[in-house]
Each structure stands twice: as C-alpha cells, then as structure tokens.
Amino acid sequence: MRTKSKWSPGPGIKVQSVISSEQGDWVVSACGPESGICPDCRHQSRSRHGWSYRNLQDLPIQGSAVTVKLQLRRWRCTYRPCGRQTFTDRAPAIASPYARRTTRVAEIVGLLGHSTGGRPGERLMRRLGMSISDDTILRHLKRNAARIDDDPPARIVGIDDWSWRKSWRYG
Ligand SMILES: [Zn+2]
Structure with a gap:
C-alpha cells in the first residue's frame, strides 16, 4: 500500500x-x-x-x-x-526551548522517573533505547516539581463522602 x-x-x-x-x-x-x-x-x-x-x-x-x-x-x-x-x-x-530531547521523550522520562526513581529509571530507559543518566532523570523531576509549586495555592477544597457499604455505612 x-x-x-x-x-x-x-x-x-x-x-x-x-x-x-x-x-x-x-x-x-x-x-x-x-x-x-x-x-x-x-x-x-x-x-x-x-x-x-x-x-x-x-x-x-x-x-x-x-x-x-x-x-x-x-x-x-x-x-x-x-x-x-x-x-x-x-x-x-x-521540544521545549533549550531542551536536549523531544517532548515525547521528556514525557516518558517524567513518567518513568516518577514511578521508578533515578537509577532504575536509567536502566529501564537504556533498555528501551533511550540512554539518559539518573541525574538527568532526577533533575527533570525537580524541574517539574518546581513548575507545580509555581501554580497558585488552592482556594477551595471539596470533601465528598463515600460508602463503605451502600445504604448502610458512609465515610
Ligand atoms: Zn516583530
């Protein structure tokens, strides 16, 4: 085709x-x-x-x-x-300005770094064909955390109830 x-x-x-x-x-x-x-x-x-x-x-x-x-x-x-x-x-x-990897790779670095951490993330990324150091993975996580800190603090928090057992017990 x-x-x-x-x-x-x-x-x-x-x-x-x-x-x-x-x-x-x-x-x-x-x-x-x-x-x-x-x-x-x-x-x-x-x-x-x-x-x-x-x-x-x-x-x-x-x-x-x-x-x-x-x-x-x-x-x-x-x-x-x-x-x-x-x-x-x-x-x-x-890619973001001055970034050394494409946005789609940066997203994977963020996801793997968040779930596995530096060294295991480095090994997994190398196995997947994307060599990246554990320091870079941790730096990426810190940068993302700093970006989240820049968001304004929550003004309103909603708390909802849930059921332990429907129609019997609610938390
Ligand atoms: Zn102009």
Whole structure:
C-alpha cells in the first residue's frame, strides 16, 4: 500500500535524510518551516538571517537510539514598528526551548522517573533505547516539581463522602 503522507517529527518540519550509523543508531536530519512568526508583533517573515541547530534525542526505532538533527532558521523581523531585530524558530511542538530531547521523550522520562526513581529509571530507559543518566532523570523531576509549586495555592477544597457499604455505612 502506498501513502502520500510522510513522517515528520513535528508540524512544519521536513525530514531531509535518515542515516543509520555504524553503531546502529539513527540520525534524522530535518529542517524547520519556510517562514517564521515574530514573537513580538506576530508578523510573518521570510527574510532569513541565519541558522541555528539543535540535536534532540527522540523515541527509539526498534530499540536503537534516534537523534533528530534539527536545522532551524533565524529570521529578520521586517515589520518596521517592531523593536525586535531577529528571532529564531522554536519548534514548540517538538521540544521545549533549550531542551536536549523531544517532548515525547521528556514525557516518558517524567513518567518513568516518577514511578521508578533515578537509577532504575536509567536502566529501564537504556533498555528501551533511550540512554539518559539518573541525574538527568532526577533533575527533570525537580524541574517539574518546581513548575507545580509555581501554580497558585488552592482556594477551595471539596470533601465528598463515600460508602463503605451502600445504604448502610458512609465515610
Ligand atoms: Zn516583530
């Protein structure tokens, strides 16, 4: 069966090549969108200023590690009233700014780290084809905990009853 859809690590990202290294790992080279939206004035720009590169750990293929080499453009903001000179594509659908792994890998790191902890999480992740140190797993957990602490405290707490035995005893 043939299909017209092509795999992509995220929206607007085009895969340029997929190469398997001698160690059996995979390297996916991909390029960002053809235009950028200025984060300040929201105007579209096609005036390229330069390039930026990110190496992101992605989900494994059949147990082998995958690295997405993402080439992103740096744009000039051409809207004169805007104070911003240049801006870079962030690819927020793929990874957080400055992250070294894709969002989907970061979610797995968070889930495994939360349920197993640092060292067991490291062993499990290596077995699944995603090498990551126990320190990184713990750092990830601390960062997420700090993010939860930033949420405003609860103002209203609801307490509901439950039944030990229906129509007989309630807690
Ligand atoms: Zn702008």
